[in-house]
Amino acid sequence: MAADPYATLGVKKDATQADIQKAYRRLAKKLHPDLNPGNKAAEDKFKELSAAYNLLNDPDKRARFDRGEIDASGSEQQPRQYYRDFADREGWSGYSNGAGFADFTDFAGSDDILSEIFGRSGRTTRRGRGADVRYHLELNFLDAVNGGKQSIVLPDGSTLEVNIPPGTSDGQILRLKGKGRRGAGDSPPGDALIEISVLPHPYFVRKGDDIHLDLPISLKEGVLGAKLKVPTVSGAVAVSVPKWSSSGRVLRIKGRGVPRADGGRGDQYVTLKLVLPKKPDPDLERFVSGWQPSDSPRQSMRV
Amino acid sequence: MQLQEFADRSHLDSSTIEAWMDAEWLVAHRPGHPFSEQDLARVRLIEDLKGDLGVNDEGVALVLYLLDQLYGLRCLLRDIQAMRITADDRTH
Numbered sequence: 001m002a003a004d005p006y007a008t009l010g011v012k013k014d015a016t017q018a019d020i021q022k023a024y025r026r027l028a029k030k031l032h033p034d035l036n037p038g039n040k041a042a043e044d045k046f047k048e049l050s051a052a053y054n055l056l057n058d059p060d061k062r063a064r065f066d067r068g069e070i071d072a073s074g075s076e077q078q079p080r081q082y083y084r085d086f087a088d089r090e091g092w093s094g095y096s097n098g099a100g101f102a103d104f105t106d107f108a109g110s111d112d113i114l115s116e117i118f119g120r121s122g123r124t125t126r127r128g129r130g131a132d133v134r135y136h137l138e139l140n141f142l143d144a145v146n147g148g149k150q151s152i153v154l155p156d157g158s159t160l161e162v163n164i165p166p167g168t169s170d171g172q173i174l175r176l177k178g179k180g181r182r183g184a185g186d187s188p189p190g191d192a193l194i195e196i197s198v199l200p201h202p203y204f205v206r207k208g209d210d211i212h213l214d215l216p217i218s219l220k221e222g223v224l225g226a227k228l229k230v231p232t233v234s235g236a237v238a239v240s241v242p243k244w245s246s247s248g249r250v251l252r253i254k255g256r257g258v259p260r261a262d263g264g265r266g267d268q269y270v271t272l273k274l275v276l277p278k279k280p281d282p283d284l285e286r287f288v289s290g291w292q293p294s295d296s297p298r299q300s301m302r303v
Numbered sequence: 304m305q306l307q308e309f310a311d312r313s314h315l316d317s318s319t320i321e322a323w324m325d326a327e328w329l330v331a332h333r334p335g336h337p338f339s340e341q342d343l344a345r346v347r348l349i350e351d352l353k354g355d356l357g358v359n360d361e362g363v364a365l366v367l368y369l370l371d372q373l374y375g376l377r378c379l380l381r382d383i384q385a386m387r388i389t390a391d392d393r394t395h
Contacts, residue, residue: 025356032356034348034370037377053355083348086341087374094332095345096375097368 005052005065005072013066017059024053037084130181130190137162137194141201144168145211145233145258152194162194166259167209170198204233209266210257216275217241219284232256232268239270247274309338313346323349326360328367 006013009023029035031046055072056062064070087095135152143150147166151159160179168174173195180190198206205212211233221228225243229236232253239251249272257266277284310317323329328349331337352358352366 021357028351028356032351034344034351035366037374050355057355080347081340081344083341083344084374086339086344087370088377094330094341095367095371096378097371098375098379100369100372101376101379 003048003052003072005055008048008052009056011056017057020053020056024049024057028053034083034087037088043082129187132190132193133180134193134195135160136197138197138199139164139168140199141204141206142233144170144196144198145204145206147259160192164196165261167261168196168198169206170196172196203231206258208258209260211266211268213268213270214273215270216273217245219274219276222246222272222274230268230270233258241272245272245274247272304336304338306337309342313343315346326364328363 011019011023027049031042031049033042036042055065147164150162150164153159173193176192178189179192182189222245226241228239228241230239251270253268255265256268259265352363
């Protein structure tokens with residue numbers, strides 16, 4: 001027994017044809033299975049909606065229904081196979097396109113699972129397209145942060161020039177369009193996928209867009225303060241260490257971190273490390289033995 | 304299926320099929336069997352869009368383009384989900 005078509009469309013009995021069409025379009029947008037592939041219930045509801053619309057959109061059928069000559073079941077739809085049944089199966093259909101998300105490849109690199117999947121999707125996009133080829137490239141820390149040109153020597157002896165964008169991170173995959181295997185016939189070649197490893201740096205550590213650095217300072221610099229030269233990924237800068245700085249104090253150097261795609265840069269965080277002279281210094285020992293600290297640095301530990 | 308069978312089953316004439324292929328709403332795949340059941344279902348979708356839903360030709364092109372992205376993305380998400388499960392199985 002079919003539902004009341006007026007109720008299905010949510011219109012009154014005296015609705016105009018234009019009202020009925022408007023109501024149908026509003027609902028069909030949300031219920032058409034092909035436009036709502038994630039909505040499992042859409043198919044049954046859309047079937048009901050189409051049946052109701054078929055009946056009421058035809059003034060002749062609508063009049064006969066209103067007079068009680070036919071019932072709503074008369075216009076029920078044949079089962080039909082929807083587009084989503086094909087397009088939404090395993091694997092890419094011939095129509096799928098990645099324009100809305102292919103750029104995720106670049107930062108999917110931090111995740112092996114993602115990069116593998118993006119690699120696969122890319123390969124199957126178009127029939128006959130050449131296969132993607134994977135390479136591995138090891139970069140010095142600063143070359144990765146600052147970017148620049150690098151070349152890879154391929155197994156056949158030729159070289160491939162790779163433009164490393166500033167801010168490239170460990171595990172990232174760079175895609176060089178058309179640098180993979182040749183395609184069949186007129187089909188386009190595949191892409192070269194270059195997986196980047198970044199070597200550690202002796203004193204810079206990268207965390208996201210920021211650079212962290214432990215900076216050794218002398219007792220004198222910590223007590224009296226000083227203006228020091230501090231290395232950053234883009235050259236040394238002068239930094240003021242405030243007087244009375246303990247080990248562990250963190251100074252932030254704004255905009256001296258890793259370049260970002262939007263043109264900005266992360267920051268550099270400098271953690272001070274108070275370091276005593278390498279060799280015991282009798283003068284310092286004599287000086288400190290005459291000094292009586294007024295409080296214990298371990299007060300909060302109650303020992 | 305061949306063009307003739309596709310035209311019969313889709314109730315489209317060959318000039319419409321050609322026009323839709325020119326517009327890249329439809330793409331013939333393999334040379335021997337250019338059309339599939341999927342293409343037929345796609346024709347039904349295009350007819351729904353142009354007919355009851357009142358979308359004009361420019362709109363159809365846009366809707367199909369975005370839908371193709373949506374289905375690609377769904378495929379990708381399904382892959383990610385499948386691989387996550389596999390990866391979890393491996394670690395347990």
